[in-house]
Amino acid sequence: MSEPTTSAGDFIADTVRADNASGLYSSRVQTRFPPEPNGYLHIGHAKAITADFGIAEQFGGTCNLRFDDTNPDTEDVEYVESIIDDIAWLGFRPDNVYYASDYFEALYAWAQTLIERGLAYVDDQDQETISAQRGGYGKPGVESPFRSRTPDENLDLFTRMRAGEFEDGAKVLRAKVDMQSDNMALRDPVMYRIRRGHHHRTHDAWVIYPTYDWAHGQSDALEGVTHSMCTLEFVAHRPLYDWYLNHLDLPYEKPQQLEFARLELTHTVTSKRKLRQLIEDGVVDGWDDPRMPTLQGLRRRGYPAAAIRAFCTHIGINKTNSRHSIEELESFVRQELNRVAQRRMAVVRPLKLVIDNWPTQDGHTIAQAREAGEDCVGETQWFDIVNNPENPDDGSRSVPFSGQVWIEREDFALDPPPKYFRLTLGREVRLRGAYLVTATDVVLDDSGEVVEVRATYDPASRGGNAPDGRKVKSTMHWVAASHALDAEVRLYDRLFSAEAPGETTGDPIDDLNPASMERVAAKVEPALADVEGGVRPGQVVQFERIGYFAADRVHPMVFHRTVGLKDEWASLVKRG
Numbered sequence: 001m002s003e004p005t006t007s008a009g010d011f012i013a014d015t016v017r018a019d020n021a022s023g024l025y026s027s028r029v030q031t032r033f034p035p036e037p038n039g040y041l042h043i044g045h046a047k048a049i050t051a052d053f054g055i056a057e058q059f060g061g062t063c064n065l066r067f068d069d070t071n072p073d074t075e076d077v078e079y080v081e082s083i084i085d086d087i088a089w090l091g092f093r094p095d096n097v098y099y100a101s102d103y104f105e106a107l108y109a110w111a112q113t114l115i116e117r118g119l120a121y122v123d124d125q126d127q128e129t130i131s132a133q134r135g136g137y138g139k140p141g142v143e144s145p146f147r148s149r150t151p152d153e154n155l156d157l158f159t160r161m162r163a164g165e166f167e168d169g170a171k172v173l174r175a176k177v178d179m180q181s182d183n184m185a186l187r188d189p190v191m192y193r194i195r196r197g198h199h200h201r202t203h204d205a206w207v208i209y210p211t212y213d214w215a216h217g218q219s220d221a222l223e224g225v226t227h228s229m230c231t232l233e234f235v236a237h238r239p240l241y242d243w244y245l246n247h248l249d250l251p252y253e254k255p256q257q258l259e260f261a262r263l264e265l266t267h268t269v270t271s272k273r274k275l276r277q278l279i280e281d282g283v284v285d286g287w288d289d290p291r292m293p294t295l296q297g298l299r300r301r302g303y304p305a306a307a308i309r310a311f312c313t314h315i316g317i318n319k320t321n322s323r324h325s326i327e328e329l330e331s332f333v334r335q336e337l338n339r340v341a342q343r344r345m346a347v348v349r350p351l352k353l354v355i356d357n358w359p360t361q362d363g364h365t366i367a368q369a370r371e372a373g374e375d376c377v378g379e380t381q382w383f384d385i386v387n388n389p390e391n392p393d394d395g396s397r398s399v400p401f402s403g404q405v406w407i408e409r410e411d412f413a414l415d416p417p418p419k420y421f422r423l424t425l426g427r428e429v430r431l432r433g434a435y436l437v438t439a440t441d442v443v444l445d446d447s448g449e450v451v452e453v454r455a456t457y458d459p460a461s462r463g464g465n466a467p468d469g470r471k472v473k474s475t476m477h478w479v480a481a482s483h484a485l486d487a488e489v490r491l492y493d494r495l496f497s498a499e500a501p502g503e504t505t506g507d508p509i510d511d512l513n514p515a516s517m518e519r520v521a522a523k524v525e526p527a528l529a530d531v532e533g534g535v536r537p538g539q540v541v542q543f544e545r546i547g548y549f550a551a552d553r554v555h556p557m558v559f560h561r562t563v564g565l566k567d568e569w570a571s572l573v574k575r576g
């Protein structure tokens with residue numbers, strides 16, 4: 001569960017303030033968001049983005065987007081483009097867009113410098129041997145037999161590595177740090193591997209690629225980053241980050257690495273690798289499946305960018321890993337949508353209500369018409385209904401009503417449980433904004449299921465007001481059958497049933513919720529049509545009494561449930 005957090009950015013902001021006070025960077029503040037373009041951004045990245053851009057903004061600095069694109073095997077322009085798009089959607093504007101691959105030449109030159117200074121060497125051993133020799137905590141490291149190669153020999157071999165003289169994996173360049181360090185990251189880490197992969201930007205220009213640790217800090221230094229924020233798993237890498245920078249001549253003041261906690265959410269995984277697995281296993285439709293915690297998924301689901309930003313700011317930049325409740329994020333989504341989403345009526349599990357005394361055009365009633373063997377809906381009346389009580393500027397719309405309306409199946413009970421205040425035989429309820437109706441009879445199918453409710457309405461209750469002030473407990477939403485549109489509504493539940501997916505078995509797939517999506521055929525009011533003046537693709541509306549729903553961006557008349565109306569976070573907090 002979430003821990004109480006200090007205000008956003010506290011300890012990092014404190015560091016920046018202290019640095020500004022000491023004049024370390026001449027009051028310059030430069031941060032970066034450094035994604036590897038090997039997948040789509042997820043909610044965890046939103047936290048990092050909010051932190052990186054937030055600190056820069058707070059101190060009048062700059063924040064760049066830097067693609068950490070040093071691994072040709074897993075990266076692709078598709079991801080580069082989606083990341084650029086997602087950051088813009090989230091509401092942030094990088095001052096510059098950089099690519100680590102643009103520094104391959106500079107990194108190579110710096111590697112040569114380390115070799116010349118006797119601080120790096122070419123190792124002919126394979127990865128397995130190198131790993132085995134690295135030892136472990138309390139287990140001494142074993143020095144490579146190639147560690148004592150001379151700088152000249154190393155320079156020559158390194159040049160030939162680059163020239164493609166050796167096979168993939170035949171040699172690596174390693175930093176000569178300390179094989180007995182308590183910090184495994186310092187036991188002669190690999191700087192370059194030989195790898196004939198096709199890179200999405202440098203194509204086939206290189207056959208050696210820098211490792212993350214070698215590329216990252218040096219890229220920071222080349223760009224003039226001052227505060228390089230990353231997640232806590234890099235704490236152990238900080239001495240290496242500093243070691244490299246301490247042994248090079250830098251164009252700017254040395255950047256510093258600052259670590260903060262990853263964001264994890266209950267019932268969710270936030271790791272590109274695990275998310276990719278869900279796609280590959282066919283559990284979800286793709287990176288933008290509305291059940292995915294990717295920004296694309298959340299966006300398609302209807303999460304407003306403002307809500308994600310507000311949530312990230314609220315949880316702040318903290319130093320201890322903790323899992324936040326998904327309900328807490330949803331509560332930010334609900335708050336924002338309550339403000340901006342227009343209200344509409346939609347019936348998700350429709351049941352027909354026939355109003356026997358409703359007038360037909362020829363002066364009869366529906367009941368009379370039916371007796372004559374005619375199935376008619378009677379005349380149409382229009383009611384003015386407010387679009388959003390939270391925002392008068394949204395105005396109102398005209399909603400049609402006639403003698404047959406769809407109501408929610410669960411708003412009628414033949415055999416009502418105790419404290420059931422919705423429609424039952426003999427009871428009067430309000431059809432929102434229209435009339436008071438009383439159920440008089442039902443039509444059952446062979447299995448005893450209610451297929452139609454018969455009712456009468458009170459003509460004096462137009463607008464839904466009881467003329468004599470009589471008490472009517474329930475107000476229900478409805479859609480006139482005569483004007484209803486068909487829609488597909490997708491109801492989502494948690495993708496994982498466990499709070500910490502994979503915690504017990506190690507594999508999140510074991511905790512999948514088999515019923516994370518349900519598709520239902522709904523009846524919706526005409527103002528939800530996919531036409532000019534209707535609902536725009538991607539627009540989120542509130543289906544009254546049901547929840548917030550986002551119109552699909554591609555398929556007309558498909559709606560994704562963003563969140564329900566009930567604030568589960570509030571009740572979780574209350575329960576403690």
Ligand code: ATP
Binds near residue numbers: 034231261263264
């Ligand atoms: P993943 O494990 O999902 O692949 P990653 O850390 O490898 O994540 P990167 O593309 O390297 O992904 O991440 C870019 C930045 O976003 C890094 O600074 C990283 O620390 C940060 N980041 C990634 N995941 C989270 C998270 N769950 N919470 C906060 N920051 C994150």
Ligand code: MG
Binds near residue numbers: 036
């Ligand atoms: Mg990474």
